[in-house]
Amino acid sequence: MQNGPSTRSSASAGSSSSWYEAMSRAWGNTLDGQASRITQMSDQISAGGDQPSNMVQLTAASLKMQFMSNNAATSQNSVGQALETLGKRQ
Template identity: 75%
Template sequence: MHNDTGVRGNSRAGGSSSSWYEAMSRAWGQTLDQQATKITELSNVIGQGGDQPSNVVQLTAESLRMQFLSNNASTSQNSVGQALETLGRKQ
């Protein structure tokens, strides 16, 4: 599959060729999934009686990290999308 700039990404094992923009999206998705898993695990620890202050502080820190990652994923996706749109209009 080609994007507006005609750039073709490499083929991945078990997947089809895709643009680097799609690869970036997948990478952000995987990163956010991993962070969500950390938060879920810490929440489960706290929910099962492990509500020591250190666990609560760690959960808070991981939640803030999730917010940071989510904001950066959105910003990078929007910035790259706008740049691709601009390139598409100039061609």
């Protein structure tokens, strides 16, 4: 598989040498962003904003992070297995 300019998206700009790396980087950036939102919410609660509505929002953000993390792992594993299968056939 060639990794020419036509196979790279703008999200993979930089040091990515394959679309698989670009996908991994995109998942990482997405998870980093969600983790930052959770940290900010947690900091607000620690600073005295411990109202029930804030706690519910933090819980929802944490569950979203769990969902996203599970999807990232599943997609990485599925694509990895598919690439392994393709590699065995060539």
